[in-house]
Amino acid sequence: MLKFVCVPLLLVVLASHSAFGGILNDIPLEDSDDFEFIEPRITCSLSYACYNGRHYYFETNNKRSRDNAAIFCRNINMELVSIEDPAENDFISNTIKNTGCYKKTFWTSGMLTDTGSWVWGNGDAVKYTNWMAGKPTSGKNQYCIDYYPTYVQWNDAVCGNKHYFICESNNKCN
Numbered sequence: 001m002l003k004f005v006c007v008p009l010l011l012v013v014l015a016s017h018s019a020f021g022g023i024l025n026d027i028p029l030e031d032s033d034d035f036e037f038i039e040p041r042i043t044c045s046l047s048y049a050c051y052n053g054r055h056y057y058f059e060t061n062n063k064r065s066r067d068n069a070a071i072f073c074r075n076i077n078m079e080l081v082s083i084e085d086p087a088e089n090d091f092i093s094n095t096i097k098n099t100g101c102y103k104k105t106f107w108t109s110g111m112l113t114d115t116g117s118w119v120w121g122n123g124d125a126v127k128y129t130n131w132m133a134g135k136p137t138s139g140k141n142q143y144c145i146d147y148y149p150t151y152v153q154w155n156d157a158v159c160g161n162k163h164y165f166i167c168e169s170n171n172k173c174n
C-alpha cells in the first residue's frame with residue numbers, strides 16, 4: 001500500500017519541480033537576482049569645453065600630424081594648445097579621462113628647438129611640465145609633445161605621427 005501512495009506522490013513532486021524549473025527558465029536573466037549589470041564602456045565623445053573663461057576644442061575624429069593639427073586650429077581661429085600651469089594640465093587630463101578618451105593620443109603645440117629647449121607653439125618656453133616617467137628622451141626624432149594614452153601625461157613623439165589634438169582660444173566662454 002505504501003508503494004501505491006509513494007509513487008503517485010513522487011510523480012507529483014517531480015511534476016511540480018519540472019513546472020517550477022520551467023517557470024524559472026522563462027524568467028528573463030535581467031530579472032534574476034543573479035544578473036550582474038555591466039556598464040557599457042564610455043565611448044570617447046568630446047568636442048568643445050570651457051576652462052578659466054577660455055574655449056578648448058578636442059578633435060577626436062580626425063588624426064593629423066602636429067603641424068597639420070596646428071593649421072587646423074588656426075583655421076578655426078584657435079591655436080594648438082599650450083599648457084602653462086598644473087591647473088590647465090589638470091583640466092585637460094581630467095577632461096580626457098572623464099570622457100572616455102584616455103585611450104587616445106592628443107597633440108599639444110610643444111616642440112623641441114634646434115638649440116635643445118622645449119617651447120610652445122606661441123614661442124613661450126615650456127616651464128611647467130608633466131612628463132611621463134623617463135621622458136623626454138628626444139630619441140628617434142621625437143621632438144613634439146603629446147598626451148600619451150591611459151597615463152594622460154606628456155610624451156615626446158615623432159612630429160609627423162598622426163594623432164588627435166587640442167586647440168585653445170582666447171574666446172570668452174562660461
Ligand SMILES: [Ca+2]
Nearest residue numbers: 082083084168
Ligand atoms: Ca594654454
